[in-house]
Amino acid sequence: MRFVSTTIFVVILAGITGNGHLAAAQDGNANTTGNAPYVLFDLRDDVVWNLNHYQILDPDAETISTLITYADQGPLNFDLVLQSIVLPYCDVRFDPAICDGHGIPVDWLNDLPQTLCMEIPASVALEQASKLKDAKYLCLEPRENLVLPDNWEHYYDLQTYLSQRVETSAITVADGIAIIDIQVLDAINTPLSILSPDGYGPVEIGMTDDQIRAHMITPMTSSRDDNLQTEQSTCYDLQPASGPNGLGFMIRDGKLARISIYADEYDIATSLIRTDRGITVGNTIDDVRAAYGKELIDQENDYEGPDSRYLTWWTDKTETSGIRFETGPDGIVSAIHAGGRSITLIEGCA
Known part of the structure; x- marks a missing residue:
């Protein structure tokens, strides 16, 4: 497995869904549900430099610890803030044969990676040793292919707050990698x-x-x-x-x-x-x-x-x-x- 150092997390998770579609903005605003655990990823200032099947992320230790602690423990509020952060084809691909010209956005549906990984901080590895064993990375695996919402084109040039309720599996560890399957149960887009x-x-x-x-x-x-x-x-x-x-x-x-x-x-x-x-x-x-x-x-x-x-x-x-x-x-x-x-x-x- 080759990891690419980048931060496409928000864009990718915006597309995970159980039925292939995300909910559009709905009446009432998105908030955490009851006492469910909550994480927020705000990557509006980040830029994706590479596209690959695997992407490595860099959230804080508290976020990673929350993901591990509440894996397979019921719904998790998984909120994301995103905007147009993937560069045009010509800036990320150097083969003229597949370059669509400057200013042409990346084809989201064809280029989204399917696995989201992050390095586990030493403090979290020690705290969660019984679950992580020898794992050095935590990876989120979607249960279905990643798909963007039907109305994504309306949000392309805007910031979007995506409030999601997700279901996670128990952690499995293999070859130094802890894996959590993830599936979005529902989601609401709020333009910013x-x-x-x-x-x-x-x-x-x-x-x-x-x-x-x-x-x-x-x-x-x-x-x-x-x-x-x-x-x-x-x-x-x-x-x-x-x-x-x-x-x-x-x-x-x-x-x-x-x-x-x-x-x-x-x-x-x-x-x-x-x-x-x-x-x-x-x-x-x-x-x-x-x-x-x-x-x-x-x-x-x-x-x-x-x-x-x-x-x-x-x-x-x-x-x-x-x-x-x-x-x-x-x-x-x-x-x-x-x-x-x-x-x-x-x-x-x-």
Whole structure:
């Protein structure tokens, strides 16, 4: 067996399924199921340099230990964050006869490897010695061929949070390799994008309600439907029906004025949305300051006291476009607002 040092894990596991298809985005957001064990692989910043039948991964020790501990112990929540990370044919293949030209994506269905392997850290090998014996690698073997979801083309240029419930077999060890068979029982895709002062992925500040709905993949719900508001409201919110739950689009006078992310302890997808400088809800004040520098305007939070802050960064001196971070007394980012001057509103539309 020849291992190739690469990180295609997210893309591959996105395709494992018992019936050959993955579920598309559904109403309600994906969360861990009950008290089932949980692992998350976020490989958005990784690039695949080689394609081979075997792929070697590099998750942390805790993730590997969880996989081993709960093998054959019932369903496992197996969540993945992915995007287009496989290079075009010409960048990974050097034979002109099979090169489709620069910018042509790899043929996912034909090129996905079938076995996913990772080196077992010494600490995990010691801790799990009774199960691992002399194993140096842990490999996940799909029970059926890997297949991508039917609607994958809609997600190709976007980030996707894939929440999966999987079933694993007992560990078998042979030739220094521990093997776990894996089968996906169900899965939900939640599209993700980058948040910036200009917008969220394909959605741009200044768009109309109809334009936002046309650019978002998932259906949208509107606060105008609430009994407390009317269809004539000049300010209201739109939200993706299938999540992330903490993501909202503020419409003022018919145009998108700001995009907000609010921390939601029950919604993993919200915490995975990053700004164009890599900040998410859950980051610290120090993280924000390191990312946005001395131009941040630091103000006391109006509701939570002097230890809670508003950190605002404007793209220019006119202060017509920017991004604001709200932090609690613990110094953790609890909300992010991006867009025009509406980012300074502290009570929604008020």
